[in-house]
Amino acid sequence: MGCTSCATGANGQPKGCKNNGTCGTDGCNKLTVFDWLSNMSLPANMEPFNGVEVRFKNGRKSFFQNSDKLSLSMGDIVATETSPGHDIGIVTLTGELVRVQMKKKKENVDPTKLPKIYRKATQKDIDIWQGVRDREADVQKRSREIAIRLGLQMKISDVEFQGDASKVIFYYTAEERVDFRMLIKEFARTFNTRIEMKQVGFRQEAARLGGIGSCGRELCCSTWLTDFRSVSTSAARYQQLSLNPLKLAGQCGKLKCCLNYELDTYLDALEHFPKSDVKLQTEKGTAVCQKTDIFKGLLWYAYEKEAMNWHQMPLEKVNEIIAFNKKGKKVQSLEAYTIEIPIEEKEIFSNVVGQDSLTRFDTPKRTNKKRRKNTKNRNRNRNSQKKSNKNSQKNA
Secondary structure, three states: OOOOOOEEOHHHOEEOOOOOOOOOOOOOOOOOOOOOOOOOOOOOOOOOOOEEEEEOHHHOEEEEEOOOOOOOOOOOEEEEEOOOOEEEEEEEEEOHHHHHHHHHOOOOOOHHHOOEEEEEOOHHHHHHHHHHHHHHHHHHHHHHHHHHHOOOOOEEEEEEEOOOOOEEEEEEEOOOOOOOHHHHHHHHHHHOOEEEEEEOOHHHHHHHHOOEOOOOOEOHHHHOOOOOOOOOHHHHHHOOOOOOHHHHEOOOOOEOHHHHOOHHHHHHHHOOOOOOOOOEEEOOOEEEEEEEEOOOOEEEEEEOOEEEEEEEEEHHHHHHHHHHHHOOOOEOOOOOOOOOOOOOOOOOOOOOHHHOOOOOOOOOOOOOHHHHHHHHHHHHHHHHHHHHHHHHHHHO
16 A cells, blocks of 8 residues: 555555655555544643554554653554563554544553553664564465474464564464464474464455455455454345355455445335235236346336246335235236336447457458559550550651
């Protein structure tokens, strides 16, 4: 990602804003938050909130207390308290919005119970931090080789070093329980540091790694989506989508989170529609619902004996027929309620692709040799005719 004031350089770090490899506006960070209270002054006799939100690798965020009253702003690199040692992160939010975020995530709002921010990161802290970040790709490759050699059914998706290089966290996914006691011993012997294993779900894995979705945009979970609500196949059924797992599944292999975005709108619209299993009773026969267009308010019904002949009807007419049936009455036929919607000129299109023949390249290209020969012969005949005319005039 990159903001408008800088470009993206090596390893995904911004360049061009002259802010020591970080973004001063925090626009290049995942799951960034805009501080809309930054330009507003606090009421009288009210002290600013002492909590700070700090971001680590791949959108992992935590809250800390600014016990030393440091002058912090978004984009500052700080050394934070952790066990053991300290970690290096980037400040993403300060002030009263931190209190709002803590309430949203249902955490204790008391800043005195939060871990502390030790100091602003020195150049030495930044050099160590960047050094271990550069090692993460190689460590991830070697860790995968060790896991394959031990025959473990797991996938190591990401590796994160602590800012002081005293600990490394391995994020992995597995469908079953994994006994990685031997794996931790191999890791500790190979990498010579403290090891921590964290199992994440498939959606959390996609959020950490990022990617491009089928819509052509970056994944929602890696840019702005913070809560992963459960998605069921009923959401696809309510939206009249075909239950094709290849189209409904995202890069994480689970159902797409965007299936929930418009679900409430569909549910509100479906309250006025009859259920699909409701049949219409007519004197001509019983009709069954075949298709529903929620936003246009149209339904298609067909007689049970004539399933291929669909009748297009508006929602009001269908509800009217159902009201008659509830009274024990039958309408004459569906044809009396069927409407024919004319096709608008905007919907009429021409097949531009069909204008070109598919076999246009099969026929050999005509050359101009014959045309050139014909023009030469014509010129010769004209010259000879002119000469003959001149001779006849001289003889006369």
